Every structure is written in C-alpha cells, then in structure tokens.
Amino acid sequence: MTTVVTSRQLEARLIAPSKASRIHRFGGPEVISLEDMVPAAPGKGEVLVQVKAVGVGPWDARIRAGKSILPQPLPLTLGSDISGVVEAVGPGVIGFAEGDEVFGVTNPHFTGGYADFAIATAAMLANKPATLPHIDAASVPVVAVTAWQALFEQARLTPGQSVLVLGAAGNVGAFAVQLARRAGLQVQATSSARDLGYVRYLGADTVFDGASRWFECHLPPIDAVIDLIGGENQALSFAVLRQGGTLISTVAPPDQLVA
Structure with missing residues (x-):
C-alpha cells in the first residue's frame, strides 16, 4: 500500500536538517551555497528520494551560469542525476514504494538533485x-x-544498419557504442590514440584515431553519424554519410551548407 506523507510529517521524522546546493543568481561556482532545506512532500506523479549519490555533467555548469536552453527560475537547487532510496511517494505513483533503491533524472528541467532529499518525476x-x-x-x-x-x-x-560515433570514449560515446552493439548495428568510431583499445573493448567494429587517421578515406557509406565532439570531424563525417542518412550532434548544429 502506498503511503502519502506531508511536508510537516517529513520534517518531523528527519533527525538532522536537510542540505541542498542552491543558487540565487547565475554565475561561476562562487554563486553556489549550501543551505538548510525542509524536503517538500512529493506531488502527483512524484517521488521523494533520499539521495545517496549524484552525477555531475556539463549541463549543470550551463544551468548555473544561466546558459540553459530551458527556463530556470531562481532560486534553484542544482543537479539532475541521482541515485538513492525512496523516502515517500506522491499520489498516483505506481511501481515505487518507500525503501526502494532507485536512480534516474530529477525532472525535465534537470534541477533539484544536489541535496540530501530530492523530488523527482516518477516517470524519470x-x-x-x-x-x-x-x-x-x-x-x-x-x-x-x-x-x-x-x-x-x-x-x-535498426539491426544491420551502420553508425559512426565521433568521440566514442566519452560518457555518451561509450554508452552509444555499447547500445549500438547490443542492438545489432555495425559500429564504427573515433577516439584519441590512447583510447582505441578501450573503444574496441566496448564493442566497436573499427576505431579510428580522430587526430591522425582520417576515417572518411576508409569507411563505406554510413546510415547515421553521432557527433559528440564537433569541429572538423563533424565536417569530415558528411563524406561518409549515405544519401538520406542522419547526422546528430550533441555539441554543435550540423552545417546545412556542407550537408
């Protein structure tokens, strides 16, 4: 049976004050302050998580600096990636109960995670x-x-198609290679010279040194390019992208003139 608690009930059962890393203005790391906070009760479709660990990503710095593409009303608590234990669930939440160990993203705004307790959207x-x-x-x-x-x-x-992952040794790239391999894709990749063996281990069929060996001279037409580094490598990748293929970049919009 799911039990819904109020903020007052939460405050009463917490022994020590809850802490959160907050900002009241945008800027550099100096704008972050560690503050006492009373955890809010989870609303409809939400879960209150006692945070055991948080992830740090470049998007956190962009949010802190006021450069997020999403609206970020101040003040706010930074952090999106969390792992912890369910403290309470809100109305309508199915599949989670108090005491469950969970991980995921806090909410579509990617905030609220750098705290002892975080409200998270259950679906995430x-x-x-x-x-x-x-x-x-x-x-x-x-x-x-x-x-x-x-x-x-x-x-x-879909299985049997090919993908080129530019910057495959990074966090997103490493997951892209492994997911692509498990899905039955033909996986080509680039990395620095020191990471060639690592990317092969992850499952890439062929790995090119992005700094010295030009992949566009050695690859057949590719169905999709996942660009995680931008710059010259992105421009060169158009040479191996098949007609009608897809180039997706997480770092820089593809040059439509080159395409």
Whole structure:
C-alpha cells in the first residue's frame, strides 16, 4: 500500500536538517551555497528520494551560469542525476514504494538533485539493480538516455544498419557504442590514440584515431553519424554519410551548407 506523507510529517521524522546546493543568481561556482532545506512532500506523479549519490555533467555548469536552453527560475537547487532510496511517494505513483533503491533524472528541467532529499518525476526514475553501487548508478542517467535517444529516437536505427560515433570514449560515446552493439548495428568510431583499445573493448567494429587517421578515406557509406565532439570531424563525417542518412550532434548544429 502506498503511503502519502506531508511536508510537516517529513520534517518531523528527519533527525538532522536537510542540505541542498542552491543558487540565487547565475554565475561561476562562487554563486553556489549550501543551505538548510525542509524536503517538500512529493506531488502527483512524484517521488521523494533520499539521495545517496549524484552525477555531475556539463549541463549543470550551463544551468548555473544561466546558459540553459530551458527556463530556470531562481532560486534553484542544482543537479539532475541521482541515485538513492525512496523516502515517500506522491499520489498516483505506481511501481515505487518507500525503501526502494532507485536512480534516474530529477525532472525535465534537470534541477533539484544536489541535496540530501530530492523530488523527482516518477516517470524519470527506474529501480536500481542491486549489483550497481549508488555512485555508479548516479553517473548513468543523462548520458545513457542521450545515447539511446540519438541512436533509436532521432536516427531510428535498426539491426544491420551502420553508425559512426565521433568521440566514442566519452560518457555518451561509450554508452552509444555499447547500445549500438547490443542492438545489432555495425559500429564504427573515433577516439584519441590512447583510447582505441578501450573503444574496441566496448564493442566497436573499427576505431579510428580522430587526430591522425582520417576515417572518411576508409569507411563505406554510413546510415547515421553521432557527433559528440564537433569541429572538423563533424565536417569530415558528411563524406561518409549515405544519401538520406542522419547526422546528430550533441555539441554543435550540423552545417546545412556542407550537408
């Protein structure tokens, strides 16, 4: 049976004050302050999570600096990727109960996670595997979902098709290679020289040194390119992208004139 609690009930059962990393203005790291906060009661479709670990990504810095593409009303608590234990569930939440270990993203604004307790949208959480430590689980959500969306929601790749992952040794790239391999795709990739072996281990069929070996001279037409580094590599990738293929970039809009 699901039990819904109020903010007053939460405050009464917490022994120590809850802390959160907050900002009241946009700027550099100096605008972050550690503040006492009383956890809010979860609303409809929400879960209150006792946070055990948080992930840090470049989007957090953009939000802090006021450069997010999403509206970010102040003040706010930074952080999106969390792993922890369900403290309470809001009305209408199915599939989670107090005491469950979960991980995921807090909400569509990517905020609220750098705290002892975080309110999260239930639909953006998943049950954490028992074999996955909290600190590892917190590193997964945004980067893994980004890779998945690029491959299967944007490029709409299917088994047997080919993909070129530019910058495959990074967080998003590593997930893209593994997800592509498991989906039965032909996986080509670029990385720095020191990471060639690592990317092969992840499952890439061929890995090119993006700094010294030009992949456009060695690849057949590719169904999709996932660009995670931008710059010259993105421009060169058009040479191997088949007609009607898809180029998706997380770092820079593709040059439509070159395309």
